[in-house]
Amino acid sequence: KAGVTQTPRYLIKTRGQQVTLSCSPISGHRSVSWYQQTPGQGLQFLFEYFSETQRNKGNFPGRFSGRQFSNSRSEMNVSTLELGDSALYLCASSLKAGTQYFGPGTRLTVL
Amino acid sequence: SQQGEEDPQALSIQEGENATMNCSYKTSINNLQWYRQNSGRGLVHLILIRSNEREKHSGRLRVTLDTSKKSSSLLITASRAADTASYFCATDARGNNRLAFGKGNQVVVIP
Numbered sequence: 038k039a040g041v042t043q044t045p046r047y048l049i050k051t052r053g054q055q056v057t058l059s060c061s062p063i064s065g066h067r068s069v070s071w072y073q074q075t076p077g078q079g080l081q082f083l084f085e086y087f088s089e090t091q092r093n094k095g096n097f098p099g100r101f102s103g104r105q106f107s108n109s110r111s112e113m114n115v116s117t118l119e120l121g122d123s124a125l126y127l128c129a130s131s132l133k134a135g136t137q138y139f140g141p142g143t144r145l146t147v148l
Numbered sequence: 149s150q151q152g153e154e155d156p157q158a159l160s161i162q163e164g165e166n167a168t169m170n171c172s173y174k175t176s177i178n179n180l181q182w183y184r185q186n187s188g189r190g191l192v193h194l195i196l197i198r199s200n201e202r203e204k205h206s207g208r209l210r211v212t213l214d215t216s217k218k219s220s221s222l223l224i225t226a227s228r229a230a231d232t233a234s235y236f237c238a239t240d241a242r243g244n245n246r247l248a249f250g251k252g253n254q255v256v257v258i259p
Contacts, residue, residue, distance in 0.1 A: 041190075068245055070245050070246070070247070072247075072249075074188075079249060079250070079251050079252065080236065080238075080247075080249035080252075081249075082246050082247060082248070085245050085246060087245075092245070093244065093245065093246045095246070125188060127190060127191065129191075131245055134178070134179075134240065134244060134245050135179055135181075135196060135240075136181065136193050136196055137181075137193065137245065137247065138193065139183075139190040139191040139192070139193075140190050141189055141190040142188075142189065142190050144188075
């Protein structure tokens with residue numbers, strides 16, 4: 038099976054802009070989770086989607102949002118970008134609670 | 149919230165030696181997992197140990213879990229240069245895909 042794919046791999050934006058990141062899970066996986074990784078805060082959970090519904094949400098401001106489509110592909114959106122949003126954004130899919138399979142990540146740089 | 153926390157160790161070892169990392173967490177868990185990350189890329193799942201298990205092996209990996217002390221250890225035997233990476237432990241609540249990661253251990257294996 039193909040692994041989790043994320044697009045784009047690298048992104049450069051300026052403050053105030055918005056960005057959309059995409060994640061395609063492993064075939065058959067209905068759960069998609071998103072994480073932010075920064076040197077200062079480490080890996081932090083953003084949200085999880087299951088069958089097009091947000092099932093869990095982390096402690097991030099409303100500027101961070103996501104959605105999931107009927108084919109389980111997911112997108113996350115960050116509006117009004119801030120310098121502190123520069124991070125590696127990781128997507129993970131899973132068949133059930135437990136092992137998560139991560140994609141290669143999208144490296145977002147905000148200037 | 150649950151949180152996995154590794155001892156803040158940066159290990160530098162010779163190829164062939166064993167590497168041990170520790171992790172502690174704060175609340176009751178369902179599973180504890182270990183992941184590896186190479187150079188800011190995606191996370192690779194290594195091993196999952198359930199809360200009712202005490203020890204688990206997978207190839208050169210050995211994981212122990214002590215729920216009374218809320219701690220886990222990861223042992224990599226006969227290390228190789230390719231084991232150079234950051235290692236993270238992650239915990240999750242029952243039936244929950246919301247992983248809480250520790251800060252990670254940087255391991256450097258010198259050929």
